[in-house]
Every structure is written in C-alpha cells, then in structure tokens.
Amino acid sequence: MILTNARVLTFDSANRMLDSGSVEIRADGSIGFVKSGRVRGKDVVDGGGRCLMPALINGHTHLYSTLARGLVRPGPVPADFPAILKKLWWRLDRALNEDDVYYSALIGLIDSAKCGVATVIDHHSSPNACSGSLDRIERAFQKVGLRGATCYETSDRNGRASASEAIRENVRFLERRRTDLVFGAFGLHAAFTLSDRTLRECQEANESLQAAFHVHVAEGPIDRAAVRRLNDAGILNERTIAAHCVHVSAGDRSLLARRGVNVIHNPQSNSNNGVGVADVPALARLGVLVGLGSDGYTPRLWDEVKVAQQLQKLQASDPGAGAPDLLLHNRTIVKKLWGLDLGRIETGARADLQLVDYFPPTPIRPENLASHLLFGIANAPVHSLIVNGRYVVRDRLCVTVDERKLAAQAAVRAKALWERV
Secondary structure (H helix, E strand, C coil): CCEEEEEEEEECCCCCEEEEEEEEECCEEEEEEECCCCCCCCCCECCCCCCCEECCEEEECCCHHHHHHHCCCCCCCCCHHHHHHHHHHHHHHHCCHHHHHHHHHHHHHHHHHCCCCEEEEECCCCHHHCCCCCHHHHHHHHCCCEEEECCEEEECCCHHHHHHHHHHHHHHHHHHCCCCEEEEEEEEEEEHHCCCCCCHHHHHHHHHHCCCCCEECCCCCHHHHCCCCCCCCCCCCCCEEEECCCCCCHHHHHHHHHCCCEECCCCCHHCCCCCCCHHHHHHHHHHCCCCCCCEEEEEECCHHHHHHHHHHHHHHCCCCCCCCCCHHHHHHHHHHHHHCCCCCCCEEEEEEEEECCCCCCCCCCCCHHHHHHCCHHHHEEEEEEEEEEEEEECCCCECCCCCHHHHHHHHHHHHHHHHHH
C-alpha cells in the first residue's frame, strides 16, 4: 500500500516535512520509500492533503480502569491519595472478574486507537482474577489490532498468597513466546505496598528473564522512600519503567540517572489526585529519559502534552519553561526496552501511522512545528490509524471491531461491576 497526497511529518533523523508526499507501507508492516510528490498505481490511497505522522505511544496506563468511567464513590470525597487508592482503585481491582478484564482492555484500546495511539504500555491489577489475566489483555490487543506491553501489578496489600500469585502471573506471561504486537514486563505496584521480601522475590524471579520492570515510584508522599528501597532490591536499572517520580529528592534523581531508569510523567493524573508536579526539567538536566503516560486518566495523549507544558510553566513561573520532548522520548524507551523502531516515518521503521484531519492555515516549518502540534494537530480528529501496516481506524471508525456492540456489552458488565464495588 502507498499513502499519497499527504502532508508528511516524518519525525525522522532530519525532521523532514513534505508538503505533499508519499509513503510506502510494505507487506511486512514496515515503511518502504518516503518521498515528495504524488504517485499513481495499484494499492495507492489518497490522503486527501491530511497530515500523516507517526502514531503515538502511551508510556504508562491502566486499561483495567476503563469500566470505572462514571462510577460514583460512596461517602465523602477521599481526603488524600492513600484514601483514593483504598476507597476507589483497590476496591475496583478486587471486584474485577475475567470478563471485566477483557472488556476494560477492549474499550480502553478502542478509545486509544481513535486518539491516534498505536502503542499502549499497560499496568494491570485484578487480585480476584489474576491467573491468566494478562492473556485476556493480550487477546484484547489482538482483537483491536494495537501494539503494546502489559504486566501484572505485584503487591502485598492483599496478602502473601496474592503477591505470590502475581509473581507467577508475570513469570508465566513472560516465559510464553510473545506475538509481534504484544510483549511483557514485570509489574510491581509501589514500594510502600511491597515488603523487602517480596521485592527480593520479584528481582530473583526476573533475574533469568531480564524483563523490564514496570513500577509506580514516589507518586505520593507516602512513597518517598521508593527510590532507595527499589534500588537496594536491585529493581532499578536501564530496563526499568518508573511511573510518576513526583516525590523524589535531589539524591533520588541522581540515583535514577546513574541507574539509567526510564521515568514516565503522568501530569493529568497527578493533578487530579492532588499529589504534586514532577520536576521534569530537573530529571532531564541529569540525563534521565522522561516519557509521557496517562495513568488511565485519558486516552488523549495530546491533552497530557498540553498539561505537562502548562504545569512546568506554572511551577517555574516561567513562560519559556516546558516539557516538549516527552512524546519523542516514548519511542526511545520502547526501542530501548523491546527493540521496536517506532515513532518515525523512515525506511525500515514500523508502519504505525496516523492520518489527521488537519489542514494548516499557516506554514509548517521545523521551527514552528511544536506550535502546530499543540494548537492545531492536537485538536484535530484522527481520520485513520495504521498499526504494523494494517488499518485499525479508517474514516474515524474502528474497523477491526464493532464499537457499538462492544460498548453495549461492556455497559452490562460495568453495571454488575459497580454493584460489587
């Protein structure tokens, strides 16, 4: 297939921009030629002058939270972050059954696809439906056609038996041969819900697997000791995803940098939970690779970019401050952890692309691209999403599944879930 008559924003090594270009998608799901001008012939698709750019990557989210949309919490509003966890999220995850896990993932992935997100890095928990849960999430990825990783959230909060089962689920999933779309990580909740014993067991279980660890780090004040404890347990290294890192000290940041840890910033979730703002510039100055996630708050990553920018400006009282490269860093993290060449339109990279209904009213140039992204492309509908060379969204509809049917089925399960919560 060849996409032609599109404004191509390559995000390649030269940051090429083609006002009218053509991109070849090979049968193996990789990108072939990328060139200026239109082409004609068989298997040519007219982009209609829309913007063609790499699909997005969500560096940290929770697909299991999808069916919580609209759930009303009983009683007063939780006073702090630990109360939010205890009164909402830990009640929800204990109430999930096998079908809930599957339908939460399905709906969350459909939402992501329609927002131009092709790769989703998931962090899962369902203590009463743990065994086999990652297979159900993988099945949802395959059904929708998105790319991503998942893991199971190991925690001692539900007792030793539950923590041991979580470790087994991570190991079982990682030991299985993965598909070309779905891969795994070793999940941990957060240091404050993990004993030293369980941390050691996780490190030992993963020693031969050498999988990426995916863990919440210092999201709230209750987890201030996280960096030290995780480092002492051998969890922190260049293959670790550390989500949040809000309540970290200068010494913690230096340690994260020395260990080569990959940090994922989740600005909207942090704001919503009132836990604070991660000091992204301080991490970046030390060379820490900081990417962007949504923590289950939204599938719209462009909203996360906007809020990340705004929060850094407010925190620094400096309109020149910001966090412009977070989305680009996601592709570097994925390449580093799983070896996938994503996030650029260049020969040989994977053909994960989005075609956006954006027809710029002013010129696009390298020096003003960020402005067009934030104030134009971010607000434009996603016309098409191609993952691994295959359409997932076309003409703004998900073509791999029946969206309305699945939404109706999910609603039935959500009602029963809410009653259990």
